Amino acid sequence: MGLLGLLVPCDAGLWSEPRTSAHSSEYRLPDHYHALARCLELAWRAGHVDQADKYLRKAIENNPRASVDAGYNYCKGLHEWYSGEPNAALQAFNRARRDLEWGERALYNMIEIVLNPDNEIIGGEVLDHGDDRGDEADREMAAKTAERFLKDKVSSVGAVLVVARAYMLMKQTPKAKALLKRVVGHPWSLEDADYLEKCWLLLADLYINQNKSEQANTVLRTILQHNASSIKAFEFLGYLREKEQKFNDAAANYDDAWKLSRMRNPAIGYKLAYNLLKCKRLFDCIEVCHHVLKLYPTYPKIKKEIMDKARMSIRS
Structure with a gap:
């Protein structure tokens, strides 16, 4: 069903x-x-x-x-x-x-x-640029502990996620990727849904970072099939379309992410405004900029790099 x-x-x-x-x-x-x-x-x-x-x-x-x-x-x-x-x-x-x-x-x-207050993809590299999490010895110990945990929980999607994250933090990307690919076709259930989505998002992050857009798109479509409100999936799709310079499509995906975040995430608002500027939807662009600045008056660059440029384009 x-x-x-x-x-x-x-x-x-x-x-x-x-x-x-x-x-x-x-x-x-x-x-x-x-x-x-x-x-x-x-x-x-x-x-x-x-x-x-x-x-x-x-x-x-x-x-x-x-x-x-x-x-x-x-x-x-x-x-x-x-x-x-x-x-x-x-x-x-x-x-x-x-x-x-x-x-x-x-x-x-x-x-x-x-x-993880910003709901980052722990271990991911495309959308999130957080600080380095712990020193190398801590990360190595975490990876070994996670591997032992996986041996005890062979069929657990949650265990796969924990170990894959540990591998990513250890910069052991091939191991993480091989592990995550095991759950691509895993039967979906509501009980495993969150773990599966986080595994798939991390795998999509890996594919994007390796310039494998087609594989990333496939994984992201799977995510949206099971969670039509996945903010991160729409954000990834926006990123992919932006890289391809398909700014209208990028704006559409960022707009979905923006609305699902209740128009409160300034980073998504910035990306949406940028792509609206690139596809010449200038009034929509300015409206998004105003909304971001109303909530975050000091949000960097959005006024100078996007809103002012949109206004100049309207006047010219």
């Missing part, structure tokens, strides 16, 4: 009244947060971000006190995290972290956000 096939009964059942208390489905209670979390994930993966917003609004409408519930705050944290809002996600998860039922998973997510 596809994502839409899962989402429709989720949508229909989440807000309907149970026929009897004895036979009520977990999806029939508006404050059943396990169901809500699942519906949010399905909505995002199916590309229906507006549906995800609707689910959270309806939870409050059905129960005005939901905003203090740990389950609701966990779900809100997920939504903010998917939207590229790490600070808002941390605040929501923090309100859930002392709860017996939701606290452990909220804490795990908080740790991941703190370690």
